[in-house]
């Protein structure tokens with residue numbers, strides 16, 4: 036069986052989705068692309084540097100037809116090898132690194148933002164946790180500071196064991212703990228937001244729009260939807276969309292889920308379909324067209340996009356045939 040799958044994938048020298056029953060388009064999502072270490076991201080997930088991002092684009096442009104979000108909005112018939120690029124979280128690198136590369140290649144894309152973090156008003160708490168891990172790894176703190184942190188976090192931190200895991204257990208309900216710990220360690224978050232500007236500004240987003248890119252909402256503050264009541268889910272997604280649409284005077288309403296779609300129910304998808312033009316999700320190749328819901332895959336942790344995609348398709352084929 037495995038050799039059959041391999042033959043199918045290798046037949047044309049590239050993985051073909053639709054010939055084997057996958058839905059079009061293939062949709063990828065990224066967060067940031069940077070040649071520097073980004074302390075607010077580096078302990079959460081991998082991101083590509085510009086060289087590897089360009090390698091991804093080279094491969095995708097060779098083997099796929101890169102489409103615009105407008106093609107989906109207008110319900111155009113898509114080629115079998117259609118592929119769409121999307122970018123979540125609204126980091127500064129979207130405007131400063133990613134957009135110039137895409138523009139040079141004539142690639143259209145969608146960028147999804149959290150209104151709570153636009154203009155660097157605040158930071159998503161897990162990005163704060165990444166900064167915290169970075170601080171603990173790179174600095175020596177007094178016993179008193181560590182003991183104070185220990186009062187906030189699990190006691191593994193003081194002994195230095197599983198530091199990262201301990202900090203990353205903090206959840207959305209306890210998000211203030213991240214602020215308190217940063218304060219105890221003398222880290223000035225306000226100054227970091229002002230100086231480093233991890234997120235895009237209104238001006239940068241307006242520039243993306245004038246360059247022909249599409250903008251959407253990524254919930255108000257990146258809340259874990261699966262843990263919320265329906266009304267809260269609605270407020271996060273549709274409230275966030277209203278804010279983004281009003282601010283940027285958008286003639287369309289597109290949004291992406293801030294996390295995966297596990298435990299989201301019919302009532303949620305119905306409400307999204309009735310209030311959005313398109314909804315994008317995470318982790319998957321199968322779309323729920325009747326809900327205008329499109330799943331996406333994230334190639335950021337893989338240095339070779341061809342292997343990454345073949346693995347995704349392989350997993351789906353195995354699921355399909357066994």
Ligand SMILES: [Zn+2]
Nearest residue numbers: 123124253293
């Ligand atoms: Zn996100």
